[in-house]
Amino acid sequence: MSKEIKIVIAEDNSVLNLLLKLSLKKEGYTLFFATDGKEAKTLIEKHDPNVILTDIMMDYFSGLEIISYVRNELKRNTPILVFSSSGQEETVLKAFSLGANDFMSKPLIPNELVFRVKKMLL
Known part of the structure; x- marks a missing residue:
């Protein structure tokens, strides 16, 4: 039995979120979506994810502020x-x-993103 892998995704573009959802769900990851930096902070605190994917430009807190907050x-x-x-x-x-x-860089290539996530989980 494998351990649940949780990913918080902070992105305000609904089309990109759908693309990420399709690509990452296939791999069996549990996904939590935030559409702004405030929501991202809440999800990170609540779920203690294995990986965080964040856009740089978001409302309330930027991706840079999210990195600083986590670290x-x-x-x-x-x-x-x-x-x-x-x-x-x-x-x-x-x-x-x-x-x-x-x-x-955007536009993201879904297969490359999945590869990079897997690499970060090693």
Whole structure:
């Protein structure tokens, strides 16, 4: 019997959420969706996920603030993958300096995302 793998996904784009849901559910992961940073913080606290996937640009708290919150306030080493349509070098470097484990540019390639999630779970 395998252990439940929980993933919190913080993304405000409903089409992308559906795509992520289809791709990750196939792998048997339990998914929790947040459409803004405030909801993301609540889900992370409540479910203590194995992986966090977060967009950079969100309402209330950005993906960068989510990374900082997980690393500095919750003191968790949960793998975090951030994604952004901006892909600006400064933002990507800031995400890594705050403790992100991986970065993907939008539009996301679902099979690549699943591969990267699996790699972070090793």
